[in-house]
Structures are given as structure tokens and as C-alpha cells.
Amino acid sequence: MLALQILIDGFAISALYALGATGFTLIFGVSGVLNLSHGAIMVLAAVAAWAAASVLHLDTYSGALVGIVAALICALITYFAVVQPIQKSRRIPNEEKEIFVLTGTLLWGIMIQELIAYFFTNNAKTVLPIVGGVVDILGVRTPTNEIFTALVCCLVIALLWLLVNRTRTGKAVLAASMNPRGVTLLGLELSNIYIVVWAIYGILAGIAGVLLGMFLGVSSYSVGPLTASAFSIVVLGGLGSVSGSLIAAFVVGYLETLTAYLVSPAYRTIPALLLLIIVMYIRPQGLLGRR
């Protein structure tokens, strides 16, 4: 009974982590950017969805859509206003640009976080679930929304896989992650590919944020932990490796759930962080990292 409970809860949370981390790792893989405003964009999506439903009285679906669009716009702003100016700047030496992008996105994330707290308070907000009620899975009472969350995450990840492997745009993105210079030599505009990747990222982060808002709820305090969890999942899986991130998301999700059920909810995140340290010692490139 407890095992089944852990299996179900762990799957939902892991799928959500996987979706959140996929976009994060995609951007790193393609453009080498570690976007530290990731958590802020996810929280923004959830808060926008909440506000659309609670303040503007839109229905749940429209609210969710507003959240996803908000994240998409914010991701594009992040690229055009924060990342691109740093990458194009001639005054910043090339070898320092990564640090500038890290700092820039971190500060941008803090700005979003403070704005959310200013306008919508720092208390948690929850998005009304698209599907309500509970179902009984072999004696485990499971919110239907939890199953819905897991399904949507898997579906979106599958769609992303199709997009990357089966479409022309996707193949260009894949090629850019392997060899940016080669892509430009083939006559493709690298900056267009970056815009596509940031747009895909915005949609992924938006969906993940809205689902998180429905499943657990978010507040402006969640910004840091969400960025940190995406960051550790991606590092654990291997920077830039999408499949590595997926595996790492499930490892972290289940480790956390096991700890919460078998030890104490208070120590939930500790074992996953310990694992991260151990992996860093033994295999610094992560589970499936290229090096």
C-alpha cells in the first residue's frame, strides 16, 4: 500500500521535475546559457494563471493558457533583454560572458520574484485544477489532477522529442547543439535557432509552472528552490543531455518521495543533494554528460 503510494506520488512529482528541467537543459545544450531566472519564469506562469482565473474570472483552461503565454513572453524578454545583449557585447571579454549571463539571469529572476511579491504578495497561490476529484488506484486515493499532471508532462516531453527528431526546425536545433559553426556554414541563421529554442523553453517552463501551481501551489519564495532543483537535476543528468535530465528527474523525484514517506517530510531534499555531491566526485560530467 505504502509502496504503491510512493510509486504514484513519486511518478507525478518526477514527471513535473522532468518537464521543468527539460527546457532548462535544452537551452544549455543549444546556446550554452544557464538560465538562472528559470524558477522565476515558472512561478510567473503559475501566478499569471492564478490571477487570470481569480482576478479576471477567466475559466481554468483560459487561465492556464494565460500562464503559458506569460512564460513564453517572459522567456523571450529574458533572451532579448538579458542574454543577447551580453552575448553581443564587445566590451565583455568572451571568456567572461558565461559569468555575465549567469549573473544577469539571476538578477533578472530576482527582479521578477520581487515584482510578483509586490503585486501578488509572497503567499502561496494555487491554480484551480483542470480536473477535480479523486480516483482510487488499488486502494490509494489519488487526486485526478495528479494523474492529469503526470500525463501532460509525459505527453509534452514526447511532443518535444518528436519536434527535435522529426521536424526540420527540430533538426536545426539539434544540429546547433552539436556544432554551431557547422550550422552557420550550412546557411542557417544561428540567432533564429536561438529564438526558437527560447520560445520552446518558454512554453515548457510555462506548462511546468502552471501544472506545479495546480499540483502543489507556488509562491515567490519558490523561485530559488525551483531554479536550484532544475539546476541540480540537469547537473546530475549531465549538462546539455535531455535524456540524462529525464533520468535524473526521476531519480531525484523518487528519492525525495521515499525520504518524505519513510524518513520525514522535513528532510525531503537532503538525500538528493547528497547524491549530487557523490556524483560530482565520481562522475563530474553527470550521468549521461558528454565530455
Next chain:
Amino acid sequence: MMNTSKPPAFWSVRRLLGATAIGLLLSSSQAMAADPIKFGVIAEAQAIAGASIPQAAQLAADEINAKGGVDGRQIQIITYDNHSSSADSVRAFQRAVNEDKVNAVIASYISEVVLALMPWAARLKTVMVTPGAASNEISLGVHKDYDKNKYTFHGYLTSASLALSVCDAAKELLVDGKHMKTAVIMSEDAAWTTPLDVGYEQCLPKIGLKVLDHIRFSPDTTDFTPIFNKIEGSKPDVIITGISHVGVQPTVQWKNQQVPIPMLGISSQATNETFGKDTNGAADGVLFQGVSGPGVAVTPKSIPFAEAFKKKYGNYPSYAGYTAYDEVYYLADAIKRAGSTNSDKMVDALEKTDWEGTIGRVQFYGKNDQFTHTIKYGKGLITGLMLQWQDGKQVAVWPKEVAKGQLKFPSFVKVTSN
């Protein structure tokens, strides 16, 4: 070429000097006649429970000023957002006293913040009243070192009194009314819940509720599924809560997971009307302790205040709004009686406070009582209420004298009745 005529330079200089002199004379004479009384309000402007504090204080000041102020002196509220941080609060306190020259400070609903400010109230000899922190340690600290800490007043119930208030309500509503026999305590790990839990563990068995389990969790918790599962495993009749830093998430997850056990206790965020929207209505059925509530005539002042607050700010206040409003009034009253804003004289006057506020009759425990400078708990003074979220509204259900409705739970909650 230029045809514009300038006034002679000496004339404009003379006029400037004259105006300055008149201005100086006027301002100094005004200062002598009506120097404003300044109250610093340090609060969590971004949190549901804290946001009402500066708003309510301003409302009280506006009302007092409209009636002519205190002996002709206007009350000025200077607010500082502490971002729920002790360090920010200490800086705000120093600035309030040293630069903005406030006469007293109203501070915070978080016990950790108030405990961090106490030494500063002592060092800077400035009267400080908290509208919402609950830890017993605040007034115990005043009792232990009265001469040093006498500037701190506790304008809200201690955790010990809160536990008593919850138990008194649980006895009538759940034990006598619904024949419940068992409970699990669920509280966040914070300074204010340590004495609260001790209080719960003492008083729950006395009223006939056996404590089956006691779960303390980190205030950072976001996923409450394992906690509710563990609680359900013990099969209690009721969950007795002690939550303030969290509120929205456990409440929404309680509903989404359809945990069949009712929740009753302290849930600070639930005291603010905005909680209904933040939880998308998941709050329905939640029972929470309050000192006053919308539509509840605890005293003749309660309803007019709540309505005026809603008219001005768009929502009913949190519990700390009621206490902050009263605090501005009894601080002003103390200054009037003391005839001075001297801190020591204000302390003497505050100790003799007997003020009918929105939450009941406010009097403070004295130097020789255990909880020095906390507001007195008891019948005829302040007893607290039990309210319940019903159909998106906060309804008082206890005590009988002020109750506006019967207990009502959502369909997934199973209330034992035998």
C-alpha cells in the same frame, strides 16, 4: 534684441529672504503647537497576515486625526516593509528611531522578528507593541528582565493562551457537539509553535481528545501529501493545526486529496479574507481561531472597523489588522494619559491600559505576572473566536454569544458523531 524685462535682482532676493523668514517662523510655531506623534509600523507588507497591519494602523490614525488628533497633535504612521526578515526589521527599527524619530513602534506578526527587535526596543528605549506574534518567549523575556525589556508589549495572545482558546472551542464544538475522541497535532516548526504544541498536548487530553500523533514540519514544505497520508494512517477524528507561515498549500492539498478529516486550530493566513481567493475556495470547511471576524460584534467597535477597512482596502483584515488598529488607539490613549511621549511615562501609562478595542477589552498582565505585558486572556477580556470558512465566507461558529452559523463541512470530510 531681447525684449523681455527682468525684475530687479535686489527685489527678488528681498522677496525670497522675506518668504523664507516667514516660512521659518510659521514652521517653528507650528512645530511648537502641533508636532505630530509618529508611530513606526514595521510589518510584512507582502504576506497575507502581515499586509493588514500597516493598513489598519493608517486607518486608525486617520480616524483619530479626523477627530482632532491627540491634544491637537496629529498621528503620523511611517511604514517599513520588512520582507518577513528579522535583519530587515532590525534595520527598519534603527532607522525608525534614530532617523525618523518615531515615538513608538508597532511590529510584525512573526515571533522570530519580534524576538530580534526586543533587544533594540531595550537599547533604544522605545515602546514596541506587536500586533500578531505569539511566542511565549516575548512576554517571558519582559518578566525575566523587566527593567531592560519593559518597553516591549505583546498586543496579541501568547501561544499558551492561543492553545487554551483552541481547546475551549474544540471542547464545545467537537467533543460535546460531535462526540470526537481523538486528534493529531499538525504544526509548522517555528518559535511560536513550540509553546503552542506544549499547550495543545496539555489541554487536548483534558477536554477529552486523545493525541494520537504529533507532526511538526518545516515551514518550507510544499508537498503535504506524505504528511496527510501519515495523519490518515493514525485515523484521528480531527487535525489540530498550528500554521502561520504556511496556509494556502496545505489547505488546497487537503481539499485536492480529499483528506476526510476536519482541520481546526490556528491558521493565521485563513484569518485574512483574501485567503478564499488564494485557495480557489479550497478553504471551505477549515476552522480557524481568530480574535475577531467580519460581521462578528465582539465589541461595538468590531464591525464598524471591519467594514471601514473593507471599504478602504477592498478586503476584510487579517487577525493582525484588528490588533494593529486597536494598538494605535491605545498607544494614543496612553500618550494622552501620560501627557508625554517620553518612553518611560508611556510604559507606565500603557500598563494601566483599560481599552475596549475591536478584539475585546485590552488590559496587560503586570510586572509580577508570568506573561508580563501580554494582553489578558479570559471572559470579559479577550477569549478569541472560532471561525469557519463556509461558501467562501468567514463565519463565526464559537462562542455561542457571537456565533453566526453552525458547523458545515465539505462532502469529502467525514465528521464522526458517535
